[in-house]
Amino acid sequence: MDNLFKHYSRQVRCSDTEVNKEFLKIYKHDKHIEDWLTTLTSKLDLKDDAKANTLRCQANQLYKSKRFKDSFEIYTKAMCIASIDGNEIGLIVANRSALFYMMDYFEDSLKDIEFSLQCYCPDDVKLKLYIRRIKCYAKMNVKDKLKEALDFLENSHLIVTDEKKTEILSFVEIKKTDSIREVNEELPLLTAGPNPKFLYASSVxxxxxxxxxxxxxxxxxxxxxxxxxxxxxxFVFAPVFVNDNIEMSSTKCYNCLKTIYSSIPCSFCVKTIYCDINCRKKCWEEFHRWECFGMRCNLWYYIGIGFPALRTIIKGVSTGLCTLETKFEDDTARFGVVDNNYPYFNKLVSNLSKMENVLPLIISAGVVVLFLETYTDFFDWLNEQSPDCYTKAGLIELIGGQITKHIAQLQCNSSVIHHISNRTLDDGGSVACAIxxxxxxxxxxxxxxxxxxxxxxxxxxxxxxxxxxxxxxxxxxxxxxxxxxxxxxxxxxxxxxxxxxxxxxxxxxxxxxxxxxx
Structure with missing residues (x-):
């Protein structure tokens, strides 16, 4: 973005009520935004099985050297880069399942085994996965699942040598090993119960x-x-990038921020991971269908707080992007609604009128709007939500002005979600920007x-x-x-x-x- 901002020397001052018009004046006549975005989108991070294979081999060497955390991160990155229906992804996840088994993460190993078996796997890898599944259930002492896994292997077309049969039998008799489980801390209760007039607050x-x-x-x-x-x-959050390599976290679900080890990738971009298919589907329908191409060209890394501002706009569409017209005193009688808190968010202070120069915010919003207009069907979808209410230019003015305002509101009111690490594979740290x-x-x-x-x-x-x-x-x-x-x-x-x-x-x-x- 610095290369884009260097083209501007003038200053713009405006208030919340003036920002839409100021945005449209700049957006209609500015070529620098288009040039910058064209350059950015000319270099895409795409699925690449050859690169995924190289990473898998690198992770295998790290695994052999007992560098389990580094190995895990490379396996997960390789999984994201591999094509979703290619010949590499099943091998990567199969290898990651071996890592989890070695670390006594049996539930994660089992999840990866099932995922891998849904992908392409040669018979020798399938045999290893079937045996590893038996070992996991034996270690966990889950007898019904252990019997199912044994029966499945016996009825499969795979050839099991006498040596392998002996190995399997030795594990059936093995003593239980406690699996390392993810600590999913329960949410605490509000002291003295909830305040009926103040959403998410205690009555104290x-x-x-x-x-x-x-x-x-x-x-x-x-x-x-x-x-x-x-x-x-x-109300909304956006995951943050974790290092200078423009990577997302390898241990946080992109949709719900749950700490995960076994994960599944996005079908299209190479950045995001999810708990399961349900989380991936929910995120796609709510946000990611408009974000995904931006992940492929690293737009959200460069746009910074414009990323959660986009999510805020998407959440606000169902409310008509409205702002509460009540006075601040009225908020003391009721603040917040559970279903969609956009009107209350949209009433947070932006301080636009106090800023010496709003232009950088307008330029950032302009990049987001041009991206949506050029590379997604966002404005077609938006028009379907409110048919005949706006012209295309009217929608662009509305969305651009609101994103500019939301960037300002997020700068003044957002929080950084920080997780504390309590597992070997998880570094914790800053994971998302939220409001x-x-x-x-x-x-x-x-x-x-x-x-x-x-x-x-x-x-x-x-x-x-x-x-x-x-x-x-x-x-x-x-x-x-x-x-x-x-x-x-x-x-x-x-x-x-x-x-x-x-x-x-x-x-x-x-x-x-x-x-x-x-």
Whole structure:
């Protein structure tokens, strides 16, 4: 994107109400966006069985060297690159199943065995998979499945040598080995139950409003450390790229962010993995049918926060891309709807009118709109949702302006989903950019009184200290007093969020030192 932005020197200022027209003026007459996108789409990452074969051989060598984590990552990458109906993908997944078996990940090994058997596999590989399936069930001591696997092998057309029969019998009698299972942590319950007026929030807090603080969160009663204040599903999230090689995570389902090891790839792009066919189908129908070609040309890597902005637009179409026309005071009576929270998201502050230059946001939105117009059927689909309401130019103006606004809203309100690693093959770290409208209602403090953790895509907010009845509940927007001095914090709040922080620790810098021994 830097190569695109260098063509622009002028500045554009506008408000939320003016952004649609400003977008269309630039989009109609700008050739730089088209040239940049044409260059990007001329180089595609496509399925390539020869490359997949090379990666499989590389992963095999890593496996032999006991570098299991590196081997797993290369196998998964090779699986994504292999054509979905070619001769390579079955071999790759078969080899990955052997890795899982070696690491006592028996459930994952079994999933990969079944996936591999649905693909092309020569008879010698099938025999290994049938025997490995028997070994998995023997290790897990699942007797009914073990008998089925034994019967299946006996009735197959494959020739089993006496040596193999002896090996199989030895495993049938083997003692049970505990399989390493994925820890799927259950979502906690909200302390004192849900607040009927505040979606995803506890009844121990409420949404309030005044002219000085805007919308903010107040404690209804005395809150104890550890009390659960929010358990919020994101309105929308977009997975993030994990390194300079423009890769997606090899352990997170692209659709639900569940930590997975056995996975299936997208049928078309080489980036995304899924828990199963259901997750892949759901994601395709909701988002990925318009994202997939962008993955093949690495558009979403370069467009940054324009990626979740696209998903936001798609989610908003069913609501008519509407914004609540109510006053902020009215939100205290009700905030949020379960089915589609777009109207409440669309009311989040964008700070467009406070920005010195909106042009970079407009250019980013222009790239997304031109991509949708040129390489997808998005606008045909959009016209079907609201026939005869807009001309093509009208739809482009509407979508471009809204994406520009959503990029600004995401810059001010989004959260980075961070997972903590608890398995050998999973590094954890930042996995997605998400928007949580209810959590966004908390104001900032450089010394927050809450802590946020993530279970898959869900954010869990707990009190980190006692909060007395009537006190405000504060989040930290990533500018913590423990890691930045006062001037740095003030500069970042002004630059990214367009306000001056006057939290207690900014008003009294001596409080930063209270943890030190005297």
């Amino acid at each position: 807090i409420r949404l309030s409003f005044d002219k000085l603080r805007g919308r903010h969160v107040i404690a209804n009663i005395d809150i104890k450390p550890g009390d659960v204040l929010f358990v919020e599903k994101p 949580y409208p209810s959590i966004s209602m908390m104001n900032h403090s450089c010394s927050a009184n809450v802590k946020i953790s993530y279970i898959r895509e869900v954010a869990v907010v707990r009190a980190s200290e006692k909060i007395s009845k009537g006190e405000e509940v504060f989040n930290c927007y990533g500018i913590d007093y423990r890691y930045a001095d006062r001037q740095t914090r003030q500069d970042r709040c002004s630059q990214y969020y367009h306000f001056t922080c006057d939290c207690k620790i900014c008003q009294r810098p001596e409080l930063e030192m209270f943890v030190l021994d005297e």
